[in-house]
Amino acid sequence: MNPLRKLWNFIREGQIWKSIFRHNLPDNPRDQSLAVLTNVFLHLHPVKTRKSGVRMSFTWCMGGLTFFLFLVEAVTGILLMFYYRPTLEFAYNDIVALREHVPLGIMREIHRWGAHSMVITVWLHMFRVFMTGSYKPPREFNWGVGVILLVLTMLLSFTGYLLPWDQLAIWAISVGANMAAATPLMGVTGPGSMLLKIGDVPLVHSGNDAKFGLLGGRFIGEATLLRFYVLHCIAIPFVVTLLIAVHFWRVRKDGGISGPL
Amino acid sequence: MVQALREFINFLCNPVIYFTAVCVAWWAIMKYYQVWTQPRVMLPLTGFALAFLAFAFTDKNFYGEAVKPDNIPIWVMTIATVFLFWLSMRRAAINDQLMAEGKPNLEKQESDKKVYTWPDLVYSELICMVLFTAFLIFWAIMFKAPLEDPANSGITPAIAKAPWYFLGLQEMLVYYDPWIAGVVLPTMIIVGLVGIPYMDFNSKGNGYYTVKERFVAIWLFGFGFIVLWIALIFLGTFMRGPGWNFFGPFEEWDAHKVVSAPNINLSEILWVKTLNVGLPKNIFVREIFGFILVAAYMGILPVYLAKTYLKQYYEKMGAVRFYLFAILLIVMISLPIKMYLRWLFAFKYVISIPEFLFNI
Numbered sequence: 086m087n088p089l090r091k092l093w094n095f096i097r098e099g100q101i102w103k104s105i106f107r108h109n110l111p112d113n114p115r116d117q118s119l120a121v122l123t124n125v126f127l128h129l130h131p132v133k134t135r136k137s138g139v140r141m142s143f144t145w146c147m148g149g150l151t152f153f154l155f156l157v158e159a160v161t162g163i164l165l166m167f168y169y170r171p172t173l174e175f176a177y178n179d180i181v182a183l184r185e186h187v188p189l190g191i192m193r194e195i196h197r198w199g200a201h202s203m204v205i206t207v208w209l210h211m212f213r214v215f216m217t218g219s220y221k222p223p224r225e226f227n228w229g230v231g232v233i234l235l236v237l238t239m240l241l242s243f244t245g246y247l248l249p250w251d252q253l254a255i256w257a258i259s260v261g262a263n264m265a266a267a268t269p270l271m272g273v274t275g276p277g278s279m280l281l282k283i284g285d286v287p288l289v290h291s292g293n294d295a296k297f298g299l300l301g302g303r304f305i306g307e308a309t310l311l312r313f314y315v316l317h318c319i320a321i322p323f324v325v326t327l328l329i330a331v332h333f334w335r336v337r338k339d340g341g342i343s344g345p346l
Numbered sequence: 347m348v349q350a351l352r353e354f355i356n357f358l359c360n361p362v363i364y365f366t367a368v369c370v371a372w373w374a375i376m377k378y379y380q381v382w383t384q385p386r387v388m389l390p391l392t393g394f395a396l397a398f399l400a401f402a403f404t405d406k407n408f409y410g411e412a413v414k415p416d417n418i419p420i421w422v423m424t425i426a427t428v429f430l431f432w433l434s435m436r437r438a439a440i441n442d443q444l445m446a447e448g449k450p451n452l453e454k455q456e457s458d459k460k461v462y463t464w465p466d467l468v469y470s471e472l473i474c475m476v477l478f479t480a481f482l483i484f485w486a487i488m489f490k491a492p493l494e495d496p497a498n499s500g501i502t503p504a505i506a507k508a509p510w511y512f513l514g515l516q517e518m519l520v521y522y523d524p525w526i527a528g529v530v531l532p533t534m535i536i537v538g539l540v541g542i543p544y545m546d547f548n549s550k551g552n553g554y555y556t557v558k559e560r561f562v563a564i565w566l567f568g569f570g571f572i573v574l575w576i577a578l579i580f581l582g583t584f585m586r587g588p589g590w591n592f593f594g595p596f597e598e599w600d601a602h603k604v605v606s607a608p609n610i611n612l613s614e615i616l617w618v619k620t621l622n623v624g625l626p627k628n629i630f631v632r633e634i635f636g637f638i639l640v641a642a643y644m645g646i647l648p649v650y651l652a653k654t655y656l657k658q659y660y661e662k663m664g665a666v667r668f669y670l671f672a673i674l675l676i677v678m679i680s681l682p683i684k685m686y687l688r689w690l691f692a693f694k695y696v697i698s699i700p701e702f703l704f705n706i
Contacts, residue, residue: 117462130463137456137554139467142437145430146474153475157482177496184493194486201419202482204511208423208571209430215542215567216434218551218560225543232539239511246509253416255497256506260516264528267703275525276704304499343553344457345450 129333131341138342143217147210151238152329154203158241161196162318169248171314173307176250200242207238219343227335230328237325244317247310255305258313262305266296352405356594359585362689368577369682375435376565379557380443383436405596411584415489420510420583427576437555445556453554504588504601513582514575520590521684523705531677535570538674542567545671547662570678609694612636629699636697640706643680648672 096102097110108119118132137143168187169179183193211231214220220228247258266272270281271294278289291303301308336342358364374382381387402408411417441451461467495501508516518527550559557564585592587599613632617625626632648669652660660668687693697706 111464114462117464120464121462121468127464127468130467132463133460134463134467135457136459136461136466137453139461139470140456141470141474142433143453145433146470147430149471150474150478153478157479180493184490191483191486194489194491195482197491198419198485198489199482201510202422202478205419205423205426209426211539212427212430212571213434215571216438216564217553217555218563219553220543221546221549221552222543228543229540232536235539236536242511243509249493250497251494252497252501252503253492253494255499256503257508260506260508261512261528264515264524267524268529269525272525272529274703275529276699276702279702305497345454345554346552 129337131337135342135344137344144342145209145213147206147213151203151206151210154199154206155325155329157199158196158203159322161192161199164192165196166318171248171310173250173310176248176310180249180251200245203238204242207235211235217343224335224339224343227332227339230332230335234325234328234332237321237328241317241321241325244313244321247305247313248317250310258305258309262296262300265299266291266294268295271295352596353594356597359594361581361585361592362686364581364585365577365682365685368573372569372573376557376561376568379435380439383432383439388432388436402595407598408584408595411595411599415492416510417583418485418489420579423576424580427572431572434555435557438557441554441556442558445558451554451556457553504599505586505590507582507586510579510583513586514578516590517578517582517586518681521681521688523703525703526706531681534674534677538678541670541674545663545667545674547667566675566678574678574681609688609692611695611698612639612693613698615693629701633697633699636695636706639696644673644676647676 107123108116111117111120121127121130121132165183168183170176180193183190214228214231243258243261247254263274266274268275270277271289272278273289273291273294273296275295278294279287281288291297297303299309299312300306301312358367382391403412412421437452441453444451507513515527515532518531521527522531546560546563548560548563550556551563584595587593587597587603588601589603589605591603591605593599593603612635613625616635617623617632630637651672652668656668656672659671663671684693695705697704699705
């Protein structure tokens, strides 16, 4: 017998392997089922799937890629957090240092292009779901969860845009912040906000309007950087993770990958 | 010769012509999907598009913008969207043909069969992940993440662009004030998207590609997604330069380009130009025509549609769902209306009350 095969068999029949994988090689229906059922990650999937639903030309794998990219962003993001301090003093220099001092470093590139890719894949996922009419009953609610996830994906990307603290970052964010200031009633340059006042005291001013809430100050500054950092690294990923769980759970509960009835 | 061609293309990319062309293209795409989705039509079209792109890249102005690291995602998006849109329409065309002949569609042929998730699904997923990882690493090596000068709120750049995926919204800022383009419209987009399953009463086309059985739904969604979102992002990225002025794809971005645009409000057209009496002092008298117009557009038009053209929809959907649908539709269509009014008549606001920052 081939010595490599002998080693492989030795490993596969040993106690360690058998303690991890509670099934034999998945080359028969029973073990194929167990491979999915006994794995916490794979059991997001049903044991069997519609043949029409596993076709790449049907699903485009865009939802799967979106989730994969979320994981890529989490991993590369954690690595970047080792090197980055969200303060006016360090933020820009930490990015420069990352660029200059890390040989062959591509983590920031992967993080940035992965983020752009995630925006694209999530749009195309929505587009596929629309084109196959998969939002129709019983999947209406899950479509709504998906829309919220799409918005959060763009907010994740938006909040991350500020963190390098370069010209590109603050001016891109200022475009968004000025829109927040224009919120009707709640923004200082929004319609109707100057009508909200008691006597001569305005209730909405540049010190408490929607823009102030977004930026943590009247202008983009240290508070904004910290705010966007926390939103980008903790707050939004936390909500996204919860909603992804709901989204996947409902895919299963609503009948799996859609197909003609 | 080449220069003349470039200038001609610059002219064709003028927002009016560009947007009109995209709208007409969308109309044709939906009408002739059985024709253009065929590989023998699509392949020459793709070849032509690639040849044109190769020509475009010979221009240094276009090349400079096109290969900016932050604009690469737009190419990825455009290529992926065009290909996958073709794929979905191709499958829809085949399905519609099959169903017209009384045969089961592509999905139906296989939907009763079930395959084991291991290996049929998990292997595809693994291959997708591996290929995408390779693509991402290649991309990361080819293009460095941009880093400009340190942030300085004292130095205003020639052009402040939002991240590319928001450029559709930033383009809307030209036609609507920030409170509409930046707050109201995005909110309505989100509400509208979430509301799609509750407004689309058509139970056909669930779980397979089809155009014929869901023509209106696909027409409207595609108009929103392809024309008003993707095409505007493309416009905003490659044809909007300093001062958000229009520049042709082969035009140099001149920061001093002077564009005289004395835009005019409805109240000025009526009181000053037509009636020749000057603007009334009272705000509500001054803007009365605007208020009537907006009230008619937002309030009376839906009711009128419910009784005439969209009567069938009204009967099937019921009042609440119908009026939600009608308002969302009307607001969506108001964007192209406002765009054309601006381009053709330099029209600015229907209602203009700068005293309360309330402009529509």
